Amino acid sequence: MIGRTNNSASHNGSRPTPDLSKPILSVESLTVSFDGFTVLDELDLAIGYGEMRFLIGPNGAGKTTLIDVITGKSKPTKGRIIFDGTTDLSRRQEYQLVRLGVGRKFQTPAIFSSLTVYQNLEVTLGFRSRITGLLRKLRQGDGDRIMSTLEEVGLQHRAQDIAGGLSHGEKQWLEIGMLLVQEPKLLLLDEPVAGMTRRERDRTGELLQSIGGARSVLVVEHDMDFVRQFAQTVTVLHLGKVLSEGTMEEVQQDPEVVRAYLGNSRSQRPQAGRLNGRREAEHAAPVAAD
Numbered sequence: 391m392i393g394r395t396n397n398s399a400s401h402n403g404s405r406p407t408p409d410l411s412k413p414i415l416s417v418e419s420l421t422v423s424f425d426g427f428t429v430l431d432e433l434d435l436a437i438g439y440g441e442m443r444f445l446i447g448p449n450g451a452g453k454t455t456l457i458d459v460i461t462g463k464s465k466p467t468k469g470r471i472i473f474d475g476t477t478d479l480s481r482r483q484e485y486q487l488v489r490l491g492v493g494r495k496f497q498t499p500a501i502f503s504s505l506t507v508y509q510n511l512e513v514t515l516g517f518r519s520r521i522t523g524l525l526r527k528l529r530q531g532d533g534d535r536i537m538s539t540l541e542e543v544g545l546q547h548r549a550q551d552i553a554g555g556l557s558h559g560e561k562q563w564l565e566i567g568m569l570l571v572q573e574p575k576l577l578l579l580d581e582p583v584a585g586m587t588r589r590e591r592d593r594t595g596e597l598l599q600s601i602g603g604a605r606s607v608l609v610v611e612h613d614m615d616f617v618r619q620f621a622q623t624v625t626v627l628h629l630g631k632v633l634s635e636g637t638m639e640e641v642q643q644d645p646e647v648v649r650a651y652l653g654n655s656r657s658q659r660p661q662a663g664r665l666n667g668r669r670e671a672e673h674a675a676p677v678a679a680d
């Protein structure tokens with residue numbers, strides 16, 4: 391994974407070419423505490439250029455907190471987050487992340503419901519220059535960029551439709567499009583297929599696969615069928631630490647992982663059976679690889 395060619399378009403051509411043999415994201419001894427409660431505990435994690443990494447773990451493991459810290463929403467107590475070779479993201483503010491090439495998608499789609507699909511991407515490009523205090527005017531080529539992004543997320547036929555009328559899945563793809571149009575190098579997606587139909591879920595998996603390779607993607611997901619279908623490498627987070635890493639088959643067979651999912655998480659919500667993609671009430675037997 392690490393060391394693949396990075397063929398993503400860069401919107402920051404003045405920066406030195408990164409060493410692609412190193413990860414695009416290197417989380418080093420990252421610790422986050424809230425009121426003395428340690429949520430991330432000396433966490434180490436590396437994601438390669440062009441890699442799509444899945445992050446799983448029981449409720450309260452610290453997955454969203456990790457994304458919050460990477461994107462500047464929360465500050466670490468200790469540790470570094472080295473992005474693209476040189477930038478320590480832990481020293482950056484949330485508003486600087488887009489310009490650096492990091493895009494984040496929350497679970498609930500944050501779209502402009504009363505605008506058309508096309509306008510949503512237009513506005514996103516405008517917002518990109520908020521750092522200057524101005525809503526930038528659209529440039530030549532932006533129209534092509536918007537249309538090719540809509541094609542990428544499969545919404546070109548919906549370009550002139552009002553976004554509020556899209557299905558749940560289409561809204562999620564629109565928001566992914568709003569990230570892609572800004573040409574990120576790294577995308578962070580928190581539970582992107584939650585609430586989707588099976589068909590929408592499969593299309594999202596294909597979309598993520600097409601995004602990966604050109605850009606790096608970190609996907610937090612609870613839907614184990616989805617992870618099994620689309621993940622190459624899975625990192626399991628538990629109690630703020632990396633518990634296991636490997637293919638889905640490998641982590642499913644890791645006794646530590648089985649224990650973590652069978653035990654109660656910090657939030658005291660039972661996790662049994664979720665690693666198998668089934669509910670506890672339906673299936674409380676030990677986890678087995680498919």
Ligand SMILES: Nc1ncnc2c1ncn2[C@@H]1O[C@H](COP(=O)(O)OP(=O)(O)OP(=O)(O)O)[C@@H](O)[C@H]1O
Binds near residue numbers: 449453455456657
């Ligand atoms: N701002 C905060 N202040 C205090 N505690 C917090 C804060 N944010 C998160 N936590 C706690 O940190 C722990 C990890 O939360 P986090 O949301 O990162 O878990 P998660 O792995 O994303 O869980 P889920 O799978 O349920 O989304 C939880 O116990 C949570 O209550």
Ligand SMILES: [Mg+2]
Binds near residue numbers: 453454455
């Ligand atoms: Mg979460």
